Amino acid sequence: MSIVLRLAWRNLWRQPRRTWLTTGAMVFSNVLLVFMMSFQFGMYDLMIENTLKIFTGHVQVQAPGYLDDKKMRQTVADIVPLADSLRTGLKSNKVAARGITFALASSEERSYGIMIYGVEPGFEPEVSTVPGLIIEGEYFSGIAAAEIVVGSVLARNLKVGLGDEITLLGSGVDGSFAAAVATVKGIFESGVVDLDRNIAEIPLQFFDDTFYMQGAGHQISIFAADLNDVGDLQIDVQKMLPAGSNLVVPDWNLLQPGVRQAIQADMSSAFFMYFVLVILVSFSVLNTQLMSVLERTHEFGIVMALGLRPGRLGRLVLIETALMGLMGMLLGMLAGAVVTLWVAQVGFSIPGMDEMAVQFNLPATMHPSLTLFSLTTGPAVVFVFTILAACYPALRMHWQKPVEAMRAV
């Protein structure tokens, strides 16, 4: 072991209480950072997945311009064969075609403007949570059945139940008048009032017949195996589109900009808090190392007299800090991982946050998700700032004159 490293390690334990107090501050902040980041990123993933799983998907195939202006006539032609070819090409069933339009839904007593989704009953459960949220009745029996699944609030507003009929009035893709009668097959409840009040689904072929789509639709929703694979999926899908096609493949960031913005806003405030925490720890380290250097001024004068260059002495101070930082980092990561894994098992809920959780499609009890990123990022930043905090005490070595240092008591 080099003499500087040996000296640094032993110097740390001259004042064990001080070393442990400073290391403890690092461990505490690292535990907090590991837990909070795991919790935060776990929550974001959940928020993204839960939001995208309702309808959006990770990517969609759409007609150009549909994203900005959802007009009925901006269609994807031959949407079912295209969805079939994408399923084959991607070797995944997480692909489903849809038609979407606004219509007036009328029961015997009431009428409401709603959004109608024409869906492929066989594949919609692969890309949407709605089929799994049915609380009464069941999902569709076939692709052409004149059936409708409505949200619970809409059913209540229309005063309809299972087996009742709803009349749909709208306009076809060619601008002509469109009308159909569908029987209520199921009622879903997502917990998101807006969805439960405004959304209804019908089978895609029934949608096609009703709104004269002639085989066209508005979107193909596709899921990747993992959120991290979305970029690759987007490229693959783009390649599989028919030659000469001008279809576009927006990803979830474009489809749901609100989710990204909500995450960014939350991250900004969270990272500001983390930054304050890191700065506080850095000042604690600066204080410790400055005290440690000042009380050893005489000793530093001696080793300078013996021929140690000021730069090497500065390195000694940095190595001492690095050793302490390393201890804080490793112990903090270990303790942080234990705490996070434990909370991941038992769950964590914030009282009074239930409403906000529902708004972001989050469960009331959340579970942090420990990843390499959440485990290492916070402690690594604390470590870097710890070293930066030791730069001033280390630089003092360069300014120190041996004879003056030796006069220090």
Added chain:
Amino acid sequence: MTAVSCIDLCKTYRQGDQDIKALDHVSIDIQEGGFVCLSAPSGGGKTTLLNAIGGLDIPDSGQVIVAGTRIDNMSKGDLADLRLRQIGFVFQAYNLIPVLTAQENVEFVMQVQGMAANKRRDRSFAILKEVGLEGLEGRRPAEMSGGQQQRVAVARAIASRPALVLADEPTANLDSKTAGELMELFKMLNELHGTTFVIATHDQRVMTFAKRLIRMLDGQIVEDIDQRAA
């Protein structure tokens, strides 16, 4: 050959609103293998002269030449290298590194010099034996007496075989018996290895060991005696 040459050195300190002339046009030559005592009452300038010779302090004017190299205009880093390779220091308060053992303290300079581990280990053990500390190699300074600590300091000063050893009041904290033993050790090293010793002291017993005695007063050399001739 001349080991140390000081030419017209001046150094003034500011103390309160007074200027103190610590060195007032001091010029001396010290030959290789010399055993020189600088004697002066407190504030007489002996430590300032020693510090100037060791490159620990820079004179206001004049030149300091060590082993043929002018050092008063050297950079901090070059001075550190010079001290590391050519000069050994023994201080009044021992000044060992408290977290290192006796053997590690002795090895310190050699390790900083980059000497191979087995070579410096062998040498540190040999030198500790030479200064009478065989068996105490693993002790830390706090576990040794003042005399033992000063012997470790001497061992550290001579371990890398410097041409010049500068000692500032090396016996001030020692009883007369230990002080005598230390001076015998210095004398033996001077005779055995030809190491040049410059010792700042106001201890009369120490002065009797010197081949040359330089007396200083108020920053000036007032007497320069060749004691071998006496």
